[in-house]
Amino acid sequence: MLAQRCVLQSLRVDQRHQLHRNIRSLGASLRRYSTSDVKDVAVLGGGITGLATAHNLVRELPNVKVSIYEASPRIGGWLLSKRVDVPGGSVVFEQGPRTLRPAGSLTTAQLIQDLGLVNDTIFSSKTSPAALNRFVYYPDHLVRLPVPSKNSNFAQIIFSILSEPLLRGLIPPFLFEGFTETRSHDLQDESVGSFISRRLSKAVANNLLSAMMHGIYAGDVWKLSIKSIFPQLWELEGRFGSVAGGLLYLWSRDGRLVKMQDVKAMAGVLQSSSLNPELLASFRSSSVYTFKNGISQLIDRLAETLRQNPNVTIKTDTKIRAIRQDAQHQIELDLPDQSKAYHSHMISTISAQSLSNLARRPSSLDTPVNISSNPESTYLPSLRKAYATTVQVVSLYYSDPNLIPYQGFGYLIPQSVPFEQNPELALGVIFDSSYSGTPSQTPGETIFTPASSQVDAPTPSLSQDTVPGTRLTVILGGHWWDGYTYYPSEQQGLELATSLLQRHLDINVPPTAYNVVLQKDCIPQYTVGHSARMRAAHGELKRAFKGRLRVAGSWYTGVGVNDCVRAAWSVARGLKDGLKTGLEEFDEEAEPWVMVPKNGTSSEVKEKE
Numbered sequence: 001m002l003a004q005r006c007v008l009q010s011l012r013v014d015q016r017h018q019l020h021r022n023i024r025s026l027g028a029s030l031r032r033y034s035t036s037d038v039k040d041v042a043v044l045g046g047g048i049t050g051l052a053t054a055h056n057l058v059r060e061l062p063n064v065k066v067s068i069y070e071a072s073p074r075i076g077g078w079l080l081s082k083r084v085d086v087p088g089g090s091v092v093f094e095q096g097p098r099t100l101r102p103a104g105s106l107t108t109a110q111l112i113q114d115l116g117l118v119n120d121t122i123f124s125s126k127t128s129p130a131a132l133n134r135f136v137y138y139p140d141h142l143v144r145l146p147v148p149s150k151n152s153n154f155a156q157i158i159f160s161i162l163s164e165p166l167l168r169g170l171i172p173p174f175l176f177e178g179f180t181e182t183r184s185h186d187l188q189d190e191s192v193g194s195f196i197s198r199r200l201s202k203a204v205a206n207n208l209l210s211a212m213m214h215g216i217y218a219g220d221v222w223k224l225s226i227k228s229i230f231p232q233l234w235e236l237e238g239r240f241g242s243v244a245g246g247l248l249y250l251w252s253r254d255g256r257l258v259k260m261q262d263v264k265a266m267a268g269v270l271q272s273s274s275l276n277p278e279l280l281a282s283f284r285s286s287s288v289y290t291f292k293n294g295i296s297q298l299i300d301r302l303a304e305t306l307r308q309n310p311n312v313t314i315k316t317d318t319k320i321r322a323i324r325q326d327a328q329h330q331i332e333l334d335l336p337d338q339s340k341a342y343h344s345h346m347i348s349t350i351s352a353q354s355l356s357n358l359a360r361r362p363s364s365l366d367t368p369v370n371i372s373s374n375p376e377s378t379y380l381p382s383l384r385k386a387y388a389t390t391v392q393v394v395s396l397y398y399s400d401p402n403l404i405p406y407q408g409f410g411y412l413i414p415q416s417v418p419f420e421q422n423p424e425l426a427l428g429v430i431f432d433s434s435y436s437g438t439p440s441q442t443p444g445e446t447i448f449t450p451a452s453s454q455v456d457a458p459t460p461s462l463s464q465d466t467v468p469g470t471r472l473t474v475i476l477g478g479h480w481w482d483g484y485t486y487y488p489s490e491q492q493g494l495e496l497a498t499s500l501l502q503r504h505l506d507i508n509v510p511p512t513a514y515n516v517v518l519q520k521d522c523i524p525q526y527t528v529g530h531s532a533r534m535r536a537a538h539g540e541l542k543r544a545f546k547g548r549l550r551v552a553g554s555w556y557t558g559v560g561v562n563d564c565v566r567a568a569w570s571v572a573r574g575l576k577d578g579l580k581t582g583l584e585e586f587d588e589e590a591e592p593w594v595m596v597p598k599n600g601t602s603s604e605v606k607e608k609e
């Protein structure tokens with residue numbers, strides 16, 4: 001409550017009035033919209049967003065029936081961990097996301113607490129190698145990114161900035177950013193690469209930002225949208241003429257820039273949550289976390305809890321063929337066995353393109369049409385061009401715990417690395433042993449010791465693997481494979497990964513165990529124009545489905561697991577509050593940015609007019 005009051009106090013008078021006007025108009029729409037209209041909700045998609053949406057629905061609206069429709073035989077989507085037997089024990093191979101970030105993710109914290117997973121959570125402290133040691137491969141060796149911390153050796157930082165081709169020449173663009181020309185008013189969006197080249201330099205875009213885009217989106221820095229991916233940077237340039245000028249201004253006021261709707265969401269979370277202070281303290285002191293049996297533990301526990309609820313049905317192997325609204329405004333679904341199902345509301349968490357395909361106009365239902373070439377055939381044409389990158393995830397376990405001389409989360413390979421150094425078209429390598437806990441040989445004994453006095457060992461008591469060793473993941477493909485119709489086989493993927501590791505890390509022994517998986521179309525790409533397309537989709541959803549069909553998930557408001565859990569929370573709450581589509585943040589009338597105190601509790605921030 002204190003944090004909420006401080007956030008509200010930090011708003012300008014006119015912003016506070018605007019917030020009160022919004023609350024009044026929300027109250028008015030609530031009077032028109034009764035939650036008794038929400039009787040039974042279909043959730044399309046059984047990945048993390050779908051399951052978390054169902055969880056929040058039964059929490060918020062306990063009398064409502066929820067049916068989850070999943071096209072494949074298993075639930076969980078991209079979150080999948082596999083425990084594999086190896087000599088002397090077992091190790092966990094992740095096939096998709098593997099860690100979660102605690103920063104700014106109260107809704108995920110609440111979910112973990114609700115599911116009773118706190119004691120199975122492995123936290124990596126902010127001073128662990130996983131947090132401090134980040135490497136980029138450039139041009140033919142690993143470079144540790146200088147991260148200033150209280151124990152930093154500044155002489156070493158200066159030396160690496162001067163001697164490393166990756167970092168040399170980095171300082172002048174940052175020093176002069178404040179003096180570069182501001183964008184023209186007509187520019188509505190541009191690529192991350194183009195923005196960074198304009199404000200800093202092309203080398204920073206190609207060498208550093210492209211590596212970062214590989215690690216998050218497996219995407220192309222020259223296609224991803226600055227406005228969607230780094231909205232604060234875009235806003236700072238727009239407001240203050242330069243990012244540095246804006247940051248300086250915020251720093252001098254001890255504030256940060258956030259979207260008004262995030263302030264409201266935060267206030268909502270704080271109001272409705274009952275977070276355990278110990279869990280909050282663990283969140284504050286860690287950089288990433290995962291679970292003892294891998295990230296799938298979140299899915300397994302969610303599914304178990306949902307299955308125990310008599311109001312929830314999970315239908316796997318059920319591929320919906322079409323969606324429409326019937327004469328009574330109910331959502332009508334065409335099921336695979338030619339029968340129909342009716343629901344008062346539906347929340348779609350499947351891919352934007354699949355949804356656009358399902359929401360076809362009646363005239364186009366009997367004839368097979370290609371929606372990407374005929375926008376008129378769907379009610380949701382703005383979603384039809386969305387696409388995602390495909391990656392191959394090659395997980396490897398070696399029984400030697402001292403196989404590599406590096407400790408850290410792993411390394412990323414930027415777009416600028418020449419083909420001869422990356423003929424495998426790899427995006428990066430993750431050192432999974434860095435965040436997954438330390439297996440004990442005998443109870444209480446830890447295997448690893450920190451590489452230097454700068455770092456702490458990971459939590460010794462919890463560990464994913466039951467035997468010591470080195471676990472690595474090589475990620476191949478991403479945007480390099482855009483337009484491919486053929487991908488490497490499992491055997492080829494293994495060969496590509498091991499040849500890369502031999503060249504980059506001098507690993508010359510075969511892995512003790514491995515797992516190769518192709519994740520087709522797994523990371524949605526927020527390319528230039530994403531926010532404009534989403535704004536149009538918001539209008540299309542409102543017009544065609546009048547609040548009965550809403551969307552959530554990685555295709556819209558953030559690709560991370562935390563983003564999906566947050567979207568699930570807000571779409572479920574929105575159903576209770578009568579909001580319309582799940583894409584409200586793209587609405588033309590969405591509130592602007594506001595400045596709030598840095599920690600939500602510091603002194604009041606006064607904004608310059």
Ligand SMILES: C=Cc1c2[nH]c(c1C)Cc1[nH]c(c(CCC(=O)O)c1C)Cc1[nH]c(c(C)c1CCC(=O)O)Cc1[nH]c(c(C)c1C=C)C2
Pocket residue numbers: 095096097098099100101130214215216217218288391393409410411412427428429430475523559560561562
């Ligand atoms: C399967 C490959 C994936 C790559 N990116 C993602 C996946 C699933 C999605 C993703 N990765 C990160 C984020 C940011 C926010 C978050 O939820 O943590 C997202 C949406 C960051 C990240 N990337 C890697 C790690 C270990 C992390 C988390 C921890 C951290 O930042 O410290 C590694 C990594 N992911 C990919 C590659 C190529 C890669 C290489 C080292 C692609």
